[in-house]
Amino acid sequence: MQNEAAVAQGLAVTDAYEGNLVARAKERSQEAWDEIYTRHYPQIYRYIHARVFDATIAEDLASSVFLAAVKGIGSYRYQGQPFLAWLYRIAHNTISSHHRTTLRHRVVALSTVMELPGRMFDQIGGRRTEGTVESDPAAGAEQMDLREALAKLPRTQREVLTLKFFVGMDAKEIATVVGREPAAVYSLQARGLQALRRHLR
Amino acid sequence: MDNELSKTLADCLAEIEGGASVDDCLKRHPDQASELRPHLESWSVIGGAALVQPSVAALNRGRQAMRSALTSAPSGFGPLAAARMAPAWAAVVAAAVIVLGGAAGASAALGGPNVAGDALDAVGVTQGDGEGGISHSSASDRGLECANPNAFEGKANSEDKAQNAVDAQSKEKCSPGNCEAETDTDEVEEAAETDDAKGDDADDIDEDADDATDDADDADLDEEDGGNGNANGNANANANGNGNGNANANGQSNAQPCAEDGEGDGAGSGEAGDGTNNASDKGKENANENASQGAGNAEDRGNNQNDDGDVDGADADGGNGPQGQGGGQNQD
Numbered sequence: 118m119q120n121e122a123a124v125a126q127g128l129a130v131t132d133a134y135e136g137n138l139v140a141r142a143k144e145r146s147q148e149a150w151d152e153i154y155t156r157h158y159p160q161i162y163r164y165i166h167a168r169v170f171d172a173t174i175a176e177d178l179a180s181s182v183f184l185a186a187v188k189g190i191g192s193y194r195y196q197g198q199p200f201l202a203w204l205y206r207i208a209h210n211t212i213s214s215h216h217r218t219t220l221r222h223r224v225v226a227l228s229t230v231m232e233l234p235g236r237m238f239d240q241i242g243g244r245r246t247e248g249t250v251e252s253d254p255a256a257g258a259e260q261m262d263l264r265e266a267l268a269k270l271p272r273t274q275r276e277v278l279t280l281k282f283f284v285g286m287d288a289k290e291i292a293t294v295v296g297r298e299p300a301a302v303y304s305l306q307a308r309g310l311q312a313l314r315r316h317l318r
Numbered sequence: 319m320d321n322e323l324s325k326t327l328a329d330c331l332a333e334i335e336g337g338a339s340v341d342d343c344l345k346r347h348p349d350q351a352s353e354l355r356p357h358l359e360s361w362s363v364i365g366g367a368a369l370v371q372p373s374v375a376a377l378n379r380g381r382q383a384m385r386s387a388l389t390s391a392p393s394g395f396g397p398l399a400a401a402r403m404a405p406a407w408a409a410v411v412a413a414a415v416i417v418l419g420g421a422a423g424a425s426a427a428l429g430g431p432n433v434a435g436d437a438l439d440a441v442g443v444t445q446g447d448g449e450g451g452i453s454h455s456s457a458s459d460r461g462l463e464c465a466n467p468n469a470f471e472g473k474a475n476s477e478d479k480a481q482n483a484v485d486a487q488s489k490e491k492c493s494p495g496n497c498e499a500e501t502d503t504d505e506v507e508e509a510a511e512t513d514d515a516k517g518d519d520a521d522d523i524d525e526d527a528d529d530a531t532d533d534a535d536d537a538d539l540d541e542e543d544g545g546n547g548n549a550n551g552n553a554n555a556n557a558n559g560n561g562n563g564n565a566n567a568n569g570q571s572n573a574q575p576c577a578e579d580g581e582g583d584g585a586g587s588g589e590a591g592d593g594t595n596n597a598s599d600k601g602k603e604n605a606n607e608n609a610s611q612g613a614g615n616a617e618d619r620g621n622n623q624n625d626d627g628d629v630d631g632a633d634a635d636g637g638n639g640p641q642g643q644g645g646g647q648n649q650d
Contacts, residue, residue: 145388154381162372176372180380187387285369287335300332307327310357 132197139195145187154183157201160284161208167283168212170264178215182208199293266316274309277302326350327357334361 141149161182166175185207186193193203267275273295280291288299288306295302330343340358344351 147385147388150384150388151381154384158377158380159372162376163370166370172370172373176376176380179372180376180383183380183384184387187384282364282367283370288332300328303328303332303335304324306331307324307357310327310331310361311324314357314360 135200136195136197139190139193139200143190143193145190150183150187153186153200157204158183160201160286161204163284164205164208164279165212167279169215174215178208178211182211185211198296202294202296205294266313269316270309270312274305274312277305278309278313281306320353323350323353327354330354330358331361334358 138149138152142153158179162175162179165178165182166172169175169178182204186204189207267278270278276295277291280286280294281288286294288302291302292299297305326347330338330340330347333343333346334340340355340362343358344354347354
């Protein structure tokens with residue numbers, strides 16, 4: 118009980134701080150925006166990178182997310198939800214727009230699909246190859262397999278796995294972003310992992 | 319799917335995140351160890367991969383761009399500024415958006431220039447080349463985009479059941495061809511959304527079923543909110559079954575993310591005129607609040623960017639954006 122109370126108190130303090138930060142951001146405080154940017158840029162960047170698979174594009178889109186946030190902050194109302202959740206929504210929309218505009222002439226180099234070790238794909242798909250993505254041509258195809266397998270997942274499962282593996286969030290953080298309980302996040306991750314393995318077989 | 323295994327696996331994932339090892343978990347569940355092991359090993363391997371890091375140069379460039387935007391963007395357009403706008407002005411601007419939206423939609427649908435995009439660009443609604451970012455969103459896209467984040471927010475669904483039923487009926491009026499959304503199906507994200515719009519895709523039903531199951535799981539997992547969780551799960555399942563996943567998603571919270579995005583709602587009126595899909599109907603039929611937002615934003619665009627999208631204030635103009643879409647569709 119004491120633990121829960123301490124956690125609740127901590128959350129309240131966090132909420133108050135973030136509420137204040139948002140209020141200052143609405144007043145166009147550069148310091149506030151710098152703090153927001155420093156805090157959240159890496160996560161937003163990773164999230165976007167996991168969806169567009171290109172570092173340069175991810176950088177541009179991540180930057181545009183914050184530009185959009187600056188523009189739209191006037192309409193944002195802080196209601197206790199983490200500010201990061203709002204940024205993710207903007208990022209999500211930004212990625213969708215990007216995909217629409219680039220779809221017709223998109224060419225994805227297999228070798229740059231993901232910056233992950235090849236053995237990961239062996240593990241997931243139950244395959245046996247050696248080497249890394251860079252050194253093993255076959256790994257490129259496996260990367261694509263993983264990407265395709267991820268893409269086949271229901272959206273919520275894909276989101277929680279992306280946030281876990283590519284953004285580095287724990288279940289509690291993911292829960293605040295996707296608006297679910299941490300236990301539900303674990304459940305989604307478990308289902309997603311099972312589905313991922315199925316698709317890779 | 320083996321629900322028992324899923325639940326055990328979820329427990330193990332929680333334990334591992336709490337510091338337990340894979341073996342700890344397997345020892346705790348010896349009867350399922352053989353099934354759990356490959357999953358947990360995969361989990362550990364993926365989770366152990368290094369995270370991608372942004373370059374310092376990019377970080378600094380982005381920060382600089384943000385600071386520039388801070389100093390250049392107008393700052394006096396908050397809710398109070400919106401309130402100061404006379405209703406007459408709002409009506410004039412909204413009417414202009416309708417006209418431009420319809421005309422531009424027709425133009426765009428016929429392969430001509432996207433007049434609305436250009437016009438709205440001129441008033442600062444669009445960005446850059448007029449294609450990127452939120453500016454490119456059609457009203458249909460707005461509906462979908464707005465739906466996405468809210469899809470997470472299942473709690474709104476149960477309160478939205480009545481509207482869901484209405485939405486479901488509305489959607490049934492869509493013929494499959496008519497409901498065809500933009501063909502970004504290559505992108506699964508888009509495909510999922512498109513399928514939602516069509517409401518006739520078996521995979522989507524599966525996905526919806528999964529989501530409904532997940533919602534049900536939420537209920538199972540959160541005893542305190544058990545009632546809500548069940549209600550949410552049911553609401554999702556019903557609505558999704560009718561191809562109205564977005565209707566659910568558009569329940570209560572759309573106002574915020576749509577307003578947050580700021581741009582594009584007005585542009586959406588014109589783009590929907592492309593008549594490329596009836597997903598615009600999603601935005602129209604399902605996203606009542608979005609419609610209000612659309613008008614609110616359209617109204618904003620002529621005069622400010624920071625209207626907080628007060629639904630009450632925008633109600634009178636609520637249908638304007640979507641009406642603009644309708645005009646465009648008729649041209650198609």
